[in-house]
Amino acid sequence: MERKTWTFSVWFLLGFLGFVVFVDGVNLWPMPMSLSHGVQSLYLSKDFGLSMKGSAYKDPSNILKDGFLRVLEIVKAAHVVDGLVTGSNAVLQGLNVVVFSLDDELQFGIDESYKLSIPATGNPIYAHLEAHTVYGALHGLQTFSQLCHFNFTTRIIEVHLLPWIIVDQPRFSYRGLLIDTSRHYQPLPMIKNVIDAMTYTKLNVLHWHIVDTQSFPLEIPSYPKLWNGAYSLSERYTMADAVEIVQYAQRRGVNILAEIDVPGHAFSWGIGYPSLWPSVDCQQPLDVSNEFTFKVIDGILSDFSKVFKFKFVHLGGDEVNTSCWTTTPHVKKWLRKQGLNETQAYEYFVLRAQKIALAHGYEIVNWEETFNTFGDKLSPKTVVHNWLGGGVAQKAVAAGLRCIVSNQDKWYLDHLDATWQGFYMNEPLTNITDPKQQKLLIGGEVCTWGEHIDGSDLEQTIWPRAAAAAERLWTSFEKLAKDPRQATGRLDHFRCLLNQRGVAAAPLAGPGRVAPEGPGSCYQQ
CATH class of the missing domain: 3.20.20.80 (Glycosidases)
Known part of the structure; x- marks a missing residue:
C-alpha cells in the first residue's frame, strides 16, 4: 500500500509540473541512428515558422509546408497554447529545412535520411533540418515533434535537452x-x-x-x-x-x-x-x-x-x-x-x-x-x-x-x-x-x-x-535494444503520445488488444 501511494504521488507531481521524466531523458521512437543532446530548454515561439533558405527543393506541391503544419498541430495536442513567452534568448524562432533533391516523386528505395540539429543558443535561435528528399525531411519533422512538450504550468510548448544533433536513416527500405x-x-x-x-x-x-x-x-x-x-x-x-x-x-x-x-x-x-x-x-x-x-x-x-x-x-x-x-x-x-x-x-x-x-x-x-x-x-x-x-x-x-x-x-x-x-x-x-x-x-x-x-x-x-x-x-x-525490457519505458511513452494524438493505442501490459486493468497513469499501463 505504501509503495502504491508513493508511486501515485510521484506521478501526480510530475504530471502537475507538465512533463514526464525517464532515466535517460530520451523518449524518441523509433530510436535514431545517432544522437547527442544537452540539458537546456527553449520555448517555441508563438510565431514558430518554416524557412527553406538554401534549399534546392521549392516545395511546389506544398508537401513540406503541409507536413510542417500537421506537426505543429500534433505538438499542441489540442491544448490552448496561451502562455506568455518572455526572454528572447530562450525562444526557438523557427525551423529551417534544406532539401537537396528537386524531385518529390515517392517511390521504393528513395533516400529517407535526415539530419536534425537544434542549438541552445543564438540570436535568433533556429532549428535546422537537412535531407536529400522531402520525404526524409518529413521523417525529421516527426522526430522534431517528439522533442516538443506542452508545459501545463507555463502553457507554452517547450523543447528540452538542448542542444540536439540527430543523424538518422532507415535500416530497411x-x-x-x-x-x-x-x-x-x-x-x-x-x-x-x-x-x-x-x-x-x-x-x-x-x-x-x-x-x-x-x-x-x-x-x-x-x-x-x-x-x-x-x-x-x-x-x-x-x-x-x-x-x-x-x-x-x-x-x-x-x-x-x-x-x-x-x-x-x-x-x-x-x-x-x-x-x-x-x-x-x-x-x-x-x-x-x-x-x-x-x-x-x-x-x-x-x-x-x-x-x-x-x-x-x-x-x-x-x-x-x-x-x-x-x-x-x-x-x-x-x-x-x-x-x-x-x-x-x-x-x-x-x-x-x-x-x-x-x-x-x-x-x-x-x-x-x-x-x-x-x-x-x-x-x-x-x-x-x-x-x-x-x-x-x-x-x-x-x-x-x-x-x-x-x-x-x-x-x-x-x-x-x-x-x-x-x-x-x-x-x-x-x-x-x-x-x-x-x-x-x-x-x-x-x-x-x-x-x-x-x-x-x-x-x-x-x-x-x-x-x-x-x-x-x-x-x-x-542501436536496437537487445532485451525488450530496455525499450519498455520509451514504448510506454510513445503509446501515451499516440493516445494524446487521438490514436486508440492499447496498453502495453498484456497481449494484443487489451483494456487497462484499472485506474492509473497512461505511463504505467
Whole structure:
C-alpha cells in the first residue's frame, strides 16, 4: 500500500509540473541512428515558422509546408497554447529545412535520411533540418515533434535537452503494415487515421488487401460488375476514393501496395461475373481454363496502373485449393488437353498473372507458397512475401529473389496472443549473413487480417505492437535494444503520445488488444 501511494504521488507531481521524466531523458521512437543532446530548454515561439533558405527543393506541391503544419498541430495536442513567452534568448524562432533533391516523386528505395540539429543558443535561435528528399525531411519533422512538450504550468510548448544533433536513416527500405478491407469494410477516415499513425512510427508502405473471398468492395471501371461482390451498396470504394487514399498517403511519405489475391480467395469476383467460377457449385479458385479470367485480371491491373503508382503490385497466390479444377468437367478436360496436372495449372496461373502485371509496368509480390512450389520459375522481378515458416526468407534470398518478412507467429496483429515483445525481437535477417543476400531482404510487414477487426477496434489492434516492429525495421541493428525490457519505458511513452494524438493505442501490459486493468497513469499501463 505504501509503495502504491508513493508511486501515485510521484506521478501526480510530475504530471502537475507538465512533463514526464525517464532515466535517460530520451523518449524518441523509433530510436535514431545517432544522437547527442544537452540539458537546456527553449520555448517555441508563438510565431514558430518554416524557412527553406538554401534549399534546392521549392516545395511546389506544398508537401513540406503541409507536413510542417500537421506537426505543429500534433505538438499542441489540442491544448490552448496561451502562455506568455518572455526572454528572447530562450525562444526557438523557427525551423529551417534544406532539401537537396528537386524531385518529390515517392517511390521504393528513395533516400529517407535526415539530419536534425537544434542549438541552445543564438540570436535568433533556429532549428535546422537537412535531407536529400522531402520525404526524409518529413521523417525529421516527426522526430522534431517528439522533442516538443506542452508545459501545463507555463502553457507554452517547450523543447528540452538542448542542444540536439540527430543523424538518422532507415535500416530497411520496405516498412509495411497490412490492412484487410474484404473481411470487414474499413471507412475512408479509418484508413487515413492508420496512415497518419504510420507516419509517427516511420512506416512507409500501407499494404491494402482490398478484396478476398468475402467481398470485392473496389470499383473496377473495366469490369464494373466486380463490386457487386461488396457487402452492401455503402461498403464500397470508388476509384476516386482510391486516388484520394493514394494521394493522401503519398503526401505523407507512405506508398500504397494494392493486392488482388489470385487465383484463390476469389469467390466474391463471381458475384458479378459467375463465369469466373469453375462452376456454380465450385466457385474458387478462379477458372484457369477460361480466357475471360485473364482478361479480367488484365483489366484490373490496367485500372490499377492509373491509380496505384507504387512500383509493386501484390498478386497473392496463397492457400490455393485446386480441387475445383480437377472436379469440374470442363476444367478437367482443359487440363488434360494442356497436359497439366493441378500443381502445374497453379504454376501456369501465377506466372501468367505475373506476365500481365509486368506488362503494366509493375514488379510483383507473391505470398511464399508460390516460391515454395515453383520458386525457380518465378519472374526475377518477384518479391517473396514470407508468412508461413522459418527459413523461407533465407532460401528466397539465396535463390536471388527479394523478400519481405511477415512471419505469422510474430508479426500478425490479428493474433491477439502475440505480444509487443515478440514483435520487437523478431529479426528479419535471422540466419542471413551474406551481405549480398542481406540486401535482397528489403524489409518486413505487420499484418492486420480483418476477420475480427472493423472500424471499432482497428487502431487498438494495430498499436502499439506495430510500433515495436517499426523500430526493428527503422533503427540500425546496433542501436536496437537487445532485451525488450530496455525499450519498455520509451514504448510506454510513445503509446501515451499516440493516445494524446487521438490514436486508440492499447496498453502495453498484456497481449494484443487489451483494456487497462484499472485506474492509473497512461505511463504505467
